[in-house]
Amino acid sequence: xxxxxxxxxxxxxxxxxxxxxxxxxxxxxxxxxxxxxxxxxxxxxxxxxxxxxxxxxxxxxxxxxxxxxxxxxxxxxxxxxxxxxxxxxxxxxxxxxxxxxxxxxxxxxxxxxxxxxxxxxxxxxxxxxxxxxxxxxxxxxxxxxxxxxxxxxxxxxxxxxxxxxxxxxxxxxxxxxxxxxxxxxxxxxxxxxxxxxxxxxxxxxxxxxxxxxxxxxxxxxxxxxxxxxxxxxxxxxxxxxxxxxxxxxxxxxxxxxxxxxxxxx
Amino acid sequence: xxxxxxxxxxxxxxxxxxxxxxxxxxxxxxxxxxxxxxxxxxxxxxxxxxxxxxxxxxxxxxxxxxxxxxxxxxxxxxxxxxxxxxxxxxxxxxxxxxxxxxxxxxxxxxxxxxxxxxxxxxxxxxxxxxxxxxxxxxxxxxxxxxxxxxxxxxxxxxxxxxxxxxxxxxxxxxxxxxxxxxxxxxxxxxxxxxxxxxxxxxxxxxxxxxxxxxxxxxxxxxxxxxxxxxxxxxxxxxxxxxxxxxxxxxxxxxxxxxxxxxxxxxxxxxxxxxxxxxxxxxxxxxxxxxxxxxxxxxxxxxxxxxxxxxxxxxxxxxxxxxxxxxxxxxxxxxxxxxxxxxxxxxxxxxxxxxxxxxxxxxxxxxxxxxxxxxxxxxxxxxxxxxxx
Numbered sequence: 085x086x087x088x089x090x091x092x093x094x095x096x097x098x099x100x101x102x103x104x105x106x107x108x109x110x111x112x113x114x115x116x117x118x119x120x121x122x123x124x125x126x127x128x129x130x131x132x133x134x135x136x137x138x139x140x141x142x143x144x145x146x147x148x149x150x151x152x153x154x155x156x157x158x159x160x161x162x163x164x165x166x167x168x169x170x171x172x173x174x175x176x177x178x179x180x181x182x183x184x185x186x187x188x189x190x191x192x193x194x195x196x197x198x199x200x201x202x203x204x205x206x207x208x209x210x211x212x213x214x215x216x217x218x219x220x221x222x223x224x225x226x227x228x229x230x231x232x233x234x235x236x237x238x239x240x241x242x243x244x245x246x247x248x249x250x251x252x253x254x255x256x257x258x259x260x261x262x263x264x265x266x267x268x269x270x271x272x273x274x275x276x277x278x279x280x281x282x283x284x285x286x287x288x289x290x291x292x293x294x295x296x297x298x299x300x301x302x303x304x305x306x307x308x309x310x311x312x313x314x315x316x317x318x319x320x321x322x323x324x325x326x327x328x329x330x331x332x333x334x335x336x337x338x339x340x341x342x343x344x345x346x347x348x349x
Numbered sequence: 350x351x352x353x354x355x356x357x358x359x360x361x362x363x364x365x366x367x368x369x370x371x372x373x374x375x376x377x378x379x380x381x382x383x384x385x386x387x388x389x390x391x392x393x394x395x396x397x398x399x400x401x402x403x404x405x406x407x408x409x410x411x412x413x414x415x416x417x418x419x420x421x422x423x424x425x426x427x428x429x430x431x432x433x434x435x436x437x438x439x440x441x442x443x444x445x446x447x448x449x450x451x452x453x454x455x456x457x458x459x460x461x462x463x464x465x466x467x468x469x470x471x472x473x474x475x476x477x478x479x480x481x482x483x484x485x486x487x488x489x490x491x492x493x494x495x496x497x498x499x500x501x502x503x504x505x506x507x508x509x510x511x512x513x514x515x516x517x518x519x520x521x522x523x524x525x526x527x528x529x530x531x532x533x534x535x536x537x538x539x540x541x542x543x544x545x546x547x548x549x550x551x552x553x554x555x556x557x558x559x560x561x562x563x564x565x566x567x568x569x570x571x572x573x574x575x576x577x578x579x580x581x582x583x584x585x586x587x588x589x590x591x592x593x594x595x596x597x598x599x600x601x602x603x604x605x606x607x608x609x610x611x612x613x614x615x616x617x618x619x620x621x622x623x624x625x626x627x628x629x630x631x632x633x634x635x636x637x638x639x640x641x642x643x644x645x646x647x648x649x650x651x652x653x654x655x656x657x658x659x660x661x662x663x664x665x666x667x668x669x670x671x672x673x674x675x676x677x678x679x680x681x682x683x684x685x686x687x688x689x690x691x692x693x694x695x696x697x698x699x700x701x702x703x704x705x706x707x708x709x710x711x712x713x714x715x716x717x718x719x720x721x722x723x724x725x726x727x728x729x730x731x732x733x734x735x736x737x
Contacts, residue, residue, distance in 0.1 A: 112614060123437065135434035140441075147441040150448075154614050173393075177400040178622035185625065189433060197430055291434040292635055292664055293674045 108172075111179045113158030118186035120152020131194035133344045136290045196345040197285050197294050198268055198312050237261040237321075242284045243347045246297040255329045258321050263331055266342060269313045270298060279324065280306045282317050282331065287346040294346070300324065303333035314341045406626035410633035418637060428636035435628045438667055439491045439700065443620045446492025450499035451612035455605050458503060465505045472508040472558045476551055479512030483520045483550075489668045490518035490701040491624060495616050498707045502574040507563050512554035514708065515721070518668040518695035519546035528691070531672035537684070542691045545728055549692065553720045557713075566713040568706070623707055627700035631665035634699075653686040654729035658722065661694030668695035685732030693725040 126132040127145050136144070237258060240248075242265050249255045270281040283298040285291075301317055302324045309315065316339045322332040411432065415425040453461060468475040488496060497505075497514040518524065520543055532538045557566065564572045657678060666674050675690050682690075695701070697718045705714045 112618065115618075116614065119440075123440070126437070132437070135430065135437050140438065143441045144437060147444055150444060151440070151617070154610065154617070157610055158614065173397055173400040174619075174622075177403060178618040181403055181622050181625055182618055185436060185621075189436075192429065195426060195430060197427060288674060289666055289671070290438045291431050292631065292666055 108175060108179070109158050111183070113155045115179050115183035115186060116151050116155030116158065118155070118190060119182060120148045120150075120155055122186050122189040123148030124152065125190070126194065129194075130343050133346065133348075134194050134196040134291075137287055137348045138344070139348075140290075196341070197291055198345070235261065238264050241265060241347055242267050242282070242297050242299060243286060243349065245299055249299065249329060252329075255321075259323070259329070261321050262319070263321060264316070264318045265299075265331070266314065266316045266339060268341075268345075269309045269311055269315055270296075271309070271311045278302050278304065278306050279330075280309055282315065285346045287348055297347075300328055300330040301333050301336075302330050303336050305333070305336040309336070309338075314339050403622055403626045407629040410626075410629040414633060414637040424636050428632050431635045432629060432632040435632060435665065435700070436625070439624055439628065440621070442489045442491035442667060442669070443495070443624060444492075444617055446488055446495035447613050447616035447620055449486060449488070449492065450495040450616045451609045453496065453499045453503075454612045455609035461500065461505075462503055465500070465503060465509070468509060469504070469506045472506065472555060475506035475508040475558070476512045476554055479509040479514075479554065480516055480520065480547060480551070482509075482513050483517035484522070486517060487521050487523045488517045489521065489524065490695050490698070491620070491667065491704065493517040494701075494704040494707045495620050498571065499616075501567060501571050501708055504575055506558065507560075507566060508554045508558035510708065511557055511566075511717070512550045514705070515553060515696055515717070516547055516550035518701070519543065519692065521669075523669045524672075524695075527669055528672040531675075538688070538691070541684075541688050541732075545688060545692045545725070546696070548728075549696065549721055549724045552724060553717055556720070557717070566709055568708065568710055571708060620704065620707060623703045624700055625703075627665060627698070627703035631663060631699040634663040648682070650683065650685070650733035651730050653682045654689045654726055654733065657682060657686045657690040658693040658725060658729070661690045662698045664694070665698040665700040666694065671695070683733045684736050685729040685734075688732060689725050689729035692728075693721065696721045696725070 123132075123144055126135075127141060127148065132138075132141060132144060235258070237245075240263065245263065245265065248258055265282060267282040267284040270283050272279060272281060280301055280303070281298040282301050283296045285294045285296050287294050302322075303317070303319075316337045317331055317333050317335070319332050319334040321329065324330040324332075411425070411428050415421040415428070418424060464478065468478050482496075483493075486493075486496065493514050496517075497510045500513070501510045525539065525543065528542055529539050560566070563575070567575070661671070664671075664674070671694055672691065675687055675694075678687050678690060702714060702718065705717070709717070
């Protein structure tokens with residue numbers, strides 16, 4: 085025991101080390117706290133769904149608490165902080181990077197993926213594939229296709245409709261069925277006075293796998309709409325002037341962006 | 350003494366024909382002091398450069414395309430969203446890895462050190478231990494490197510560290526369960542994924558462990574710890590771990606919990622730092638390249654494997670949930686290509702490549718990536734040809 089105490093006395097840090105250590109402790113504590121606050125804030129205001137599938141909410145909540153707790157512990161005057169076993173520059177860059185990400189997350193207004201990205205590939209066709217394929221297949225399995233007349237199409241979302249319209253024979257069975265969907269507007273590259281696309285992203289895991297589902301709409305109001313605007317479109321399925329199966333809209337209402345802007349299968 | 354002084358010295362000092370021993374010694378000391386200062390400046394410069402690399406990568410990946418590509422502002426908004434999305438998704442797993450690594454360092458060090466000693470003489474035992482740990486710990490590719498880093502510092506054999514780091518992201522219980530759920534219990538996919546991942550991890554880990562010079566693989570920081578560990582002759586008091594012992598030597602006495610918290614903070618910050626550049630590159634790929642362009646590149650037995658391997662690396666979706674993404678390709682691509690996506694993605698992706706830096710040198714990372722790519726490519730093509 086006495087040998088250990090002697091060693092400690094010999095290795096007493098000087099004032100400069102103590103100040104450096106305290107500065108590191110304070111900076112690390114603040115960065116971690118900011119990161120924890122950011123995660124909890126996004127969870128609390130519901131904007132976490134702009135980035136991730138809601139199945140992760142609980143996990144992110146716990147992570148925010150633990151990270152914030154670690155930051156809070158570092159800020160306690162009595163917490164005993166050890167300078168990380170790495171060079172000061174490496175430690176400095178780690179703290180700065182974490183602080184910048186936390187600040188970026190806190191300061192930048194949360195924005196979901198919207199029509200602008202989908203518009204960049206508007207010419208790609210009615211539906212994109214990718215991660216939504218399985219969701220489309222699952223959406224199809226939910227319905228009883230032997231009795232198309234009994235299908236409650238008015239309650240379908242864009243995922244259900246996209247799944248159904250992928251097959252021409254199925255689409256044919258649905259002509260004259262009512263629809264009521266909400267999505268954002270994509271104005272086609274080749275502008276027509278009466279056409280636009282109503283779209284919504286499907287997010288299976290996080291926005292890295294987001295895919296936009298699009299269905300063509302024929303409406304007198306098309307020219308009044310702006311790209312990216314959220315609309316509720318109601319009407320019946322039919323054929324547009326170009327012969328493509330489309331939503332023939334009776335009403336197009338501009339609405340606020342839904343709390344969860346994505347479809348999460 | 351500065352360089353300027355040294356240059357002036359021949360004019361100010363007399364030039365003795367035969368130097369006295371004291372003067373000669375003084376010159377040697379001055380020379381070595383200058384050399385040491387120059388080395389230190391060079392080291393500091395290099396360290397400063399290395400410290401800003403993550404910032405440079407993130408800025409280059411995120412901001413440069415904004416400035417130079419058409420629709421830059423729009424695409425940057427997408428980059429921002431995906432960057433934050435991937436970061437939020439990775440944080441829980443980075444934290445879990447850090448907490449486990451900290452727990453190992455604080456409480457389990459003596460026990461695991463004995464385990465490493467027991468397995469260090471037989472590389473097959475070491476590899477089997479790596480597989481066992483991978484199966485037991487719920488670690489994706491974000492958390493596994495932190496645990497591998499701690500184990501390697503404590504003297505774990507190379508085969509164990511590498512096999513664990515490569516196998517854990519796929520064979521951990523969470524990933525197995527999610528793959529099972531996503532593919533509706535399709536055994537061919539679940540077992541194929543586990544089997545192929547284990548095969549690749551074991552082949553790569555065992556092959557590289559044949560190299561007797563382990564310092565070729567690990568970063569200098571880890572080599573230093575391993576050397577200190579192997580030449581560790583000082584005595585520990587009862588119940589005191591090695592890490593604690595060092596802290597007691599250099600810092601104030603710590604409670605085990607305090608050590609745990611400190612270690613967790615340090616590990617988490619370092620892991621996050623190395624993960625962020627990879628996340629930025631993956632987000633940049635998603636935001637600035639036309640969506641779906643890779644999928645359209647090829648459908649054949651070989652091209653589809655290559656395309657899905659590349660896609661898995663670029664997307665960098667966490668291995669604990671990537672089965673849902675892979676499922677989307679099940680109807681479009683042959684089974685060998687889907688397996689290649691499921692196996693290669695967790696092994697080598699833009700995020701994990703940077704996370705490997707917690708443990709490995711870039712040279713070793715390059716070698717491992719190459720081996721993994723070749724093995725997965727061959728297996729994927731073989732399965733495609735056989736099954737089809």
